[in-house]
Amino acid sequence: MNLPPEPSHLAQLQARFAAALRGPGHGGATTDPELIAGIVDDGLDPTARLNLYRNNTRAMFVGALERGYPVIVRRVGEGYFHRLAAEYRDAHPSRSGDLHWIGENFPAWLAVRLADTEYAWLADLARLEWACEEVLVAADVPAIAIEALGGVAPEALPGMRLQLQPALRCVSSAYPVWSVWRANQADQPGDAIAADRGAEHVIVTRADDRPLLHLRPEAEVRFVAALSAGAGLQQALENSCLPVDDLPQALAWLFQNGLVVALETPVPGEEE
Amino acid sequence: MNRDVRAAGRSPVGPVPASAGIGLRSAHHESLVRERPAVGWIEAHTENYFHDGGPQLLALERARALYPLSLHGVGLGLGSAAPIDREHLRRVKRAIDRFEPALVSEHACWGQSGGEHFNDLLPLPQNEEALRHLASRVREVQDVLGRQILVENLSSYLAFTSSQLTEWEFLSALVEESGCGLLLDVNNIFVNSVNLGLDPLKYIAGIPRAAVQEIHLAGHLRKQVGDRVLLIDDHGSAVCPDVWRLFETALRRFGPVPTLIEWDTDVPALDVLVAEAALADQYLERARELAA
Numbered sequence: 001m002n003l004p005p006e007p008s009h010l011a012q013l014q015a016r017f018a019a020a021l022r023g024p025g026h027g028g029a030t031t032d033p034e035l036i037a038g039i040v041d042d043g044l045d046p047t048a049r050l051n052l053y054r055n056n057t058r059a060m061f062v063g064a065l066e067r068g069y070p071v072i073v074r075r076v077g078e079g080y081f082h083r084l085a086a087e088y089r090d091a092h093p094s095r096s097g098d099l100h101w102i103g104e105n106f107p108a109w110l111a112v113r114l115a116d117t118e119y120a121w122l123a124d125l126a127r128l129e130w131a132c133e134e135v136l137v138a139a140d141v142p143a144i145a146i147e148a149l150g151g152v153a154p155e156a157l158p159g160m161r162l163q164l165q166p167a168l169r170c171v172s173s174a175y176p177v178w179s180v181w182r183a184n185q186a187d188q189p190g191d192a193i194a195a196d197r198g199a200e201h202v203i204v205t206r207a208d209d210r211p212l213l214h215l216r217p218e219a220e221v222r223f224v225a226a227l228s229a230g231a232g233l234q235q236a237l238e239n240s241c242l243p244v245d246d247l248p249q250a251l252a253w254l255f256q257n258g259l260v261v262a263l264e265t266p267v268p269g270e271e272e
Numbered sequence: 273m274n275r276d277v278r279a280a281g282r283s284p285v286g287p288v289p290a291s292a293g294i295g296l297r298s299a300h301h302e303s304l305v306r307e308r309p310a311v312g313w314i315e316a317h318t319e320n321y322f323h324d325g326g327p328q329l330l331a332l333e334r335a336r337a338l339y340p341l342s343l344h345g346v347g348l349g350l351g352s353a354a355p356i357d358r359e360h361l362r363r364v365k366r367a368i369d370r371f372e373p374a375l376v377s378e379h380a381c382w383g384q385s386g387g388e389h390f391n392d393l394l395p396l397p398q399n400e401e402a403l404r405h406l407a408s409r410v411r412e413v414q415d416v417l418g419r420q421i422l423v424e425n426l427s428s429y430l431a432f433t434s435s436q437l438t439e440w441e442f443l444s445a446l447v448e449e450s451g452c453g454l455l456l457d458v459n460n461i462f463v464n465s466v467n468l469g470l471d472p473l474k475y476i477a478g479i480p481r482a483a484v485q486e487i488h489l490a491g492h493l494r495k496q497v498g499d500r501v502l503l504i505d506d507h508g509s510a511v512c513p514d515v516w517r518l519f520e521t522a523l524r525r526f527g528p529v530p531t532l533i534e535w536d537t538d539v540p541a542l543d544v545l546v547a548e549a550a551l552a553d554q555y556l557e558r559a560r561e562l563a564a
Contacts, residue, residue, distance in 0.1 A: 008353075009401055009434065010351075010353045010396075010397070010401050010402055010405055011353035011354075011385075013397065013432070013434070014352065014353050014354075014382055014385040014394075015385050015386060017385070017394065018385035018386055018388060018390070021390055022388070037433070038432055038433050038434060039430050039431070039432060039433065040430065040431040040432065040433055040468075042469060043500070044497065044498055044500045044502075045498060046430065048497050048498055049429050049430035049497075049502075050430065052429045052495075052497070052502070052504070053392065053394065053429065053430075056392055057390045057391065057392045060390075060391045060392055061391065064391070093387075093388040093389075094388060094389040094390070094391055095387065095388070095389060096347070096357075096360070096389055097319065097346075097347025097348055097349055097357060097360045097383055097384070097389050097391065098319045098322050098347050098360065098363070099319070099347070099391050100319070100322070100323075102391075135326075136323075136326050136327065136328075137323035137324060137325070137326045137328070138323075138324055138325055138326060139324035139325035140325035140326070141325075166324065166325070167325070167326070206326065206327075208327060209327035209331075210327075
């Protein structure tokens with residue numbers, strides 16, 4: 001017999017439905033008797049009907065995560081990735097109606113999950129893959145030419161900030177993440193790269209419709225990361241330990257690649 | 273009826289014609305612009321164009337310069353009991369301002385509870401409470417967007433005992449109470465007729481003629497569940513003969529309406545989609561002749 005809905009009936013129904021989609025555990029069956037009683041039983045078990053939604057929402061989540069981390073999937077295999085994805089979903093369920101953001105917390109989660117295992121380096125690989133995702137959706141801003149530096153008074157140079165392209169990320173790793181990333185692109189054979197091959201430092205930018213990965217010296221990547229975080233020129237040099245002799249080359253590289261969008265000088269009265 | 277929201281909207285660059293269009297998938301961004309196939313219009317998933325910049329946005333800019341555009345949202349979850357996601361709605365509005373689609377649609381579904389999004393189109397009971405809630409949400413969204421939206425009927429794998437209305441009564445009342453239009457998914461009607469045992473002809477006959485401004489057609493998957501076959505709305509194959517027949521019935525009632533071929537999984541080559549659209553155009557042509 002149908003009861004007239006209570007005022008908050010809809011919220012209650014959705015909360016029960018949501019709980020059934022989430023758990024209990026992986027592969028477990030929904031046992032909430034009130035929810036089951038609220039589903040029309042025409043001979044086909046309501047639990048089987050609910051499970052279609054459960055499986056679908058899980059597949060949706062895992063599929064979105066896979067699309068964001070194709071290199072990790074290829075490196076660890078689909079089976080293991082799916083197990084990681086299920087655990088990750090428990091810790092970081094989707095918080096947006098836009099599937100794109102599902103993978104946002106994956107690198108940080110992976111760093112904790114795989115700490116002290118032989119796969120700890122995968123967290124850095126995940127950071128690199130997420131950096132690729134981020135540059136692909138960042139704003140398009142026109143670059144400025146290196147000549148703009150000529151307009152900056154010498155005394156303003158140490159405090160000058162370089163505003164960099166939104167589509168720029170720096171990834172420094174103690175592991176060969178750039179080599180692994182390259183070897184595991186769809187058109188590559190997927191050669192195994194030993195994780196102990198050494199550190200790699202990468203600046204990720206965007207070229208038309210794909211991410212562009214630049215393998216750069218460690219100090220230079222730290223320098224660009226410091227600039228990117230808003231440090232002035234002097235501060236970025238100190239933070240990164242970039243030798244001052246290498247500064248012209250590092251700046252030239254940024255300008256040549258169209259990565260500087262504005263100069264900000266802190267001196268009062270100066271034009272930004 | 274809240275008809276003034278339509279007048280408040282920005283005028284679209286090109287209205288969507290009463291012909292067949294195709295869903296724009298990123299796999300076809302390049303070939304669509306290069307080959308410029310003879311399809312009447314395109315539809316894109318709004319959430320795929322939420323970003324600040326980058327190649328996806330550029331691809332849609334190029335495509336919408338060639339074809340009238342519809343933006344179809346899959347993540348707003350109009351019927352969620354939780355407060356509407358204002359940030360999501362803001363991004364929908366930004367995409368509309370950027371691309372000026374002729375049609376904007378969402379689903380008669382819910383999608384989040386307790387802060388968790390399920391990124392799926394989850395079913396609502398068809399009762400007074402859900403109707404009041406959904407209608408107020410549609411009005412809220414139309415107010416923010418400054419235009420009428422179309423609401424799409426869902427495919428469902430279950431029905432609630434708390435439903436008091438049929439699906440078509442529910443949708444008709446939603447139109448009446450919110451001033452929205454309808455995007456009638458004929459494949460979803462067929463899927464529900466099998467999954468929930470409802471009568472597809474009564475469904476179509478029960479939908480108000482003037483409300484339907486767009487039709488969706490898609491393929492589905494047959495899945496054995498226990499000793500029954502359920503239809504899974506996976507948009508992963510060609511439109512089946514039963515759905516074409518139902519489409520013909522729908523056109524007899526609603527006249528020629530913009531009709532979209534949806535194909536979202538196992539996306540085929542562009543010419544396969546274009547051929548499906550050409551088939552839909554044949555039905556639309558016959559409907560035009562009948563209407564004349």
